[in-house]
Amino acid sequence: MHWDGFTAIERDVRAMVADPRWATLPGPARAQAIAARALMAPDGSCWLFGTHARWYRLDRVDGRWHLSAPPALPHVRSAARPAPGAAIPPLLVPDGPDFAVERGSTQGFVGPDVPQGVTERIRELVVAHRRLGRDDFPLPPGSFHDVFAADVAGTVAAVWATIMWCAYAPAFDGNEVLLSMFGEFLARPLPGDEWVRWLPPVRLDAIVSLYAERMLARPGETGARLAGQMAGLVVETASALRADARFRPRADALLAMAGPAAASPWLDGPAAQAGAVRQAWLARRPPHLAVATLSETSPGEHFRHRLYDLVEALGHVTASGADPRAVAASLLAADVTAVTGGATAGVVPLLYPWMDDEMRRSFYVTLTDRAHPLRGCWPSSGALPAALVPPGRDAAAALLGAAYATGLAWCAVTGTAPPPRGFPVASALVACLMHQRDDTVPGVTVTKEFHERSESGWLFHS
Template identity: 65%
Template sequence: MERDVRALVGDPRWTTLPADVRAQVMAQRMLETPDGSRWLFGAHARWHRFGRADGRWHLSAPPAHPEVRSAARLLPPPPVIPPLPLPAGPDFVYDRGSTQAFVGPDVPNGITDGIRALLQAHRGLRRDDFPLPSGGLREMFARDVTSPVAAVWATVMWCAYAPAFDGNEVLLSMFGEFLARPLPGDDWVRWLPPTSLDALVSLYAERMGAGAGEAGLRLVRLMRDTAVVLRADTRFRPRAEALLAMAEPVLAQPWLDRHALAGGAVRQAWLSRCPPHLIGATLTEVSSGEHFRHSLYDLVEALAYTALRGVDPRAAAASLLAADLDGRFAGSPAAADAVNRLYAWMDEESRHWLYGALADPSHPLRGYWPVDDALPPALVPPDRRAAAALLGAAYATGLAWCGLTGTAPPASGFAASSAVVPFLIHQRDDPFPAAGPGDFSDLPPDHGRLRAWQ
């Protein structure tokens, strides 16, 4: 069915069909699994499950077990077609990249070398010409650090699918001398918070608002050049491509954001330039709920290997989500409000699993919770690639529900993603940071910031 729908949507005539005709065509492609669930491969090139209770379609990763999938059957089209998650066309060509975190498989040397070169070329600029505006970036960096350094960092962090990095990652260590305080996490993993597009574009907007147009354009060019380097890694590629699409028009038409700058709407102006086939990369900015749904879908896919062990990956994902919520709130009055916000973005089966795992200490799904910071045997990844994908998807899901509920991410990581770390820390690509210009390894031993970083 996936191949059939992809071929259908890939036909140039698809976007020219009236909406009611497209709905009729898609209604002929609904499937039913043996448990009576109805499924449709629709918008975003992802599966949707029909909710019997509310009569709506919900984004939901499909059953992964081969026997269940092969037993699915076509449903006759209903006499009255309910609203369907119709593919738009561009959403089917969106490249989702990789869900792997930056623990285990390191960032390739070509990327770290490229970022180091950009950092070295812009680190000596005058602070009077490139000050750091107030906000989170100013608090992160030392007082004498300039906005170009922050622009490189913010671009790296915004483009990262899941900013959990190996404690020895060279891409982070080259920023060590610029930071005002240690990054969250420990020597094994740095659990970094997400960087917003607003924080990134504020560096450019501040210079333009101060009448320093050349400096503002130089910052945009630096963001562009950083994204060009990053897109060689699939963990950065989708958002790097989206950032390029938003930033490059400014370099070709420097006056483009004039009205947005005057109205304080630069972020919105940049988002409006993101082409339809890359909108998925900006969900963190436009809809925290949609971003959570897609992150949870990624987590289910990362757990697909458990299906052959008799585990439903969707139930396992709901269980790990419950473990993270339980570990974060631990009976706090804020827990109920946070969970209720998540329910609205989940299909009814996942909601049922999540509620059961949180409410009942003896619920079977609690058997998938990490114990003593370790995954149960049924969820142990089969190899390093699967472990890195699970860690990344679990961490991205944690950040997504934090964003949706207004919760601060824990500095020590979430229960689920932290439990994956032991499967990766002894398989590092590079056990020690490589020395080089801009690394903290070439600083004197008594350097104050080096001590803070370590």
């Protein structure tokens, strides 16, 4: 068996941090232990396995450590050697809880459907809460009026917003039952086509507004009771969603934030008066779930994690000798070029600080050199090159999810509006899943109790 330095060091660090004595060590001792396990790759790059149970690469240009997926090519991993003595910033030293985070799944909701048990529980929640008094639960001002008809109760919006916030990447099969049950409530067709709905992310502010608005609109005990009911509905929805690994990490974070508000409706009264409910919720998030809310607290760090996921989802390209890191940088360049119409000058400088020098270089040459071999990774005529096609359904769904999540993440960093019909890379992966779709008919059957007349056919046609 050949030596794999990255696997060996990761295993060693995980065992060390899991030891109960780790938490009792002073900070400098922990930093020294991590520094002693740094690695040097054949190209001279320095790596360490640190906080959030992920790898970091020392940038030889700016001297900073960047979150960066490790090399995947076997000959690179086997040639890595220990390089103790690196200076480790305190933020990169694991404290323990961050290693306990569950990564969940990067799969998009295209191909593998949301389990029936989850969709049925969500349906029950919508049925139970759709007819609550709209005077008590109106839609608050803001983005919900762009999604729902004016007469839809805020409780329905709360279920929807929780689903979208908890989703790793809100790209759904156009016939996904979890979406179809909302057809009668929507103001307009969902963005996408008959195959996939490319939905924009929902911010935590949207969920918080449904809760805080009730507390402010009805001062005193009545407002607290209504706000508690809204928080309780968010908790019930997140509890149902966490059965699917694609929702679980963010659902757990939302449960930690909204759960106390549901149990003690008056808890956030002072924060509501100060307009600081979002901050109060984020303050309740436990340390090991911090990475699940990075999109709310640090869009740049969130982008780094999604790019890391994309590199990992491209692991299969090593079979053809390709480097997943370079391929990920190329695919990022393909999406940025397509979405900006080639006007990348205002976007690229905002992304550079969040990539290490190697990824930055691959990204740059792909953007600027039309003859560079990495341009061969770009989708052509809506399809990926054969060498990049994932080996199976699960791998294709994971790559689709990671590609869409990365697209949304770089758009958030740069202030770019996500394309309504998807990013080129994620869209090209749909063809890999079309012949393996779970559904067989372009629609769903809903009960009379839920939907007295079928109006959702337009949901599948933009």
